[in-house]
Amino acid sequence: MNLNSVDSLLLISGVEVGKHFYWEFQGITFHGQVFIVSLFVISLILIFSILGTLNLKTIPEGFQNFMEFVVEFTSTIAKDQIGESYYRPWIPFVGTLFLFILGCNWAGALIPWKIIELPEGELAAPTNDINTTVALALITSFSYFYAGLNKKGLAYFKRYIQPTPVLLPINILEDFTKPLSLSFRLFGNILADELTVSVLVMLVPLIIPLPIMVLGLFASSIQALIFSTLASAYIGEALEGH
Amino acid sequence: MDSIISAASVIAAGLSVGLAAIGPGIGQGNAAGQAVEGIARQPEAENKIRGTLLLSLAFMEALTIYGLVVALSLLFANPFTS
Numbered sequence: 001m002n003l004n005s006v007d008s009l010l011l012i013s014g015v016e017v018g019k020h021f022y023w024e025f026q027g028i029t030f031h032g033q034v035f036i037v038s039l040f041v042i043s044l045i046l047i048f049s050i051l052g053t054l055n056l057k058t059i060p061e062g063f064q065n066f067m068e069f070v071v072e073f074t075s076t077i078a079k080d081q082i083g084e085s086y087y088r089p090w091i092p093f094v095g096t097l098f099l100f101i102l103g104c105n106w107a108g109a110l111i112p113w114k115i116i117e118l119p120e121g122e123l124a125a126p127t128n129d130i131n132t133t134v135a136l137a138l139i140t141s142f143s144y145f146y147a148g149l150n151k152k153g154l155a156y157f158k159r160y161i162q163p164t165p166v167l168l169p170i171n172i173l174e175d176f177t178k179p180l181s182l183s184f185r186l187f188g189n190i191l192a193d194e195l196t197v198s199v200l201v202m203l204v205p206l207i208i209p210l211p212i213m214v215l216g217l218f219a220s221s222i223q224a225l226i227f228s229t230l231a232s233a234y235i236g237e238a239l240e241g242h
Numbered sequence: 243m244d245s246i247i248s249a250a251s252v253i254a255a256g257l258s259v260g261l262a263a264i265g266p267g268i269g270q271g272n273a274a275g276q277a278v279e280g281i282a283r284q285p286e287a288e289n290k291i292r293g294t295l296l297l298s299l300a301f302m303e304a305l306t307i308y309g310l311v312v313a314l315s316l317l318f319a320n321p322f323t324s
Contacts, residue, residue, distance in 0.1 A: 181304065181308075184304075184307065184308055184311050185307055188304075188307030188311045189303070189304075189307055191314065192310050195314075222296060222297075223300065225297075226297065226300045226301070
């Protein structure tokens with residue numbers, strides 16, 4: 001089903017859900033548009049960090065100042081949730097999650113990808129593909145298991161029968177609902193935002209969608225913050241106790 | 243596509259967002275009201291309250307978003323229409 005058929009004259013913005021630019025690689029199918037934009041975001045973050053660390057000074061100026069602010073911000077997210085004593089090794093993970101998700105969300109919203117024509121599908125935020133968000137959520141799941149097992153060994157699994165063994169099924173279920181809710185939250189928010197903007201643009205092409213777009217930018221930065229906060233909260237939960 | 247299935251899917255999509263919006267709406271209203279009250283009592287804590295409020299609002303919003311995901315999958319990736 002395609003909302004483009006609503007009005008084919010106003011094709012400034014169309015909604016294409018479930019259409020992908022397929023790449024075949026050794027019998028596996030990939031969603032090409034996601035890869036293109038993700039690689040763009042990754043290279044953007046790489047360029048930023050290389051430029052920020054190219055000419056390190058004791059008294060930071062210019063770009064280094066900005067990058068230090070970013071690092072400090074992301075390490076505050078980790079510190080608030082994981083705690084003073086264990087947060088340091090997790091700064092890279094939490095920071096990467098935050099920057100990648102923020103970059104993806106904003107790249108989809110700020111860059112006019114419609115200029116580039118694809119044979120099928122369209123370039124948009126990689127996070128509006130559920131595969132991306134599920135991948136990010138699964139990485140989070142694996143890392144909190146790793147954090148717990150690394151710190152406590154097999155005693156980590158004692159938390160499943162705490163406070164009472166009656167809660168065992170719920171505790172096991174929680175391990176599945178965590179990645180599910182993480183991925184659905186991000187996916188739904190970003191897709192909903194893009195759909196709202198494109199439906200509004202279809203109805204009124206000028207000015208009216210602007211506030212919604214700004215709201216979308218705000219909401220997607222909050223979503224990046226939420227994802228990284230929750231990831232570090234889960235890691236902190238796995239690390240707490242003795 | 244079977245017309246009954248598509249009609250039912252469209253109605254279900256509408257209902258799933260609409261019903262999913264009720265609870266979080268009430269919750270968000272409560273949370274925002276309490277936050278305003280908190281700021282009125284203690285204006286110096288405004289920044290902290292705002293951060294917590296935004297975070298918890300996003301959690302509540304996620305519940306509506308689950309309904310939205312269901313609606314979107316009914317509209318665009320309906321499993322019942324082969």
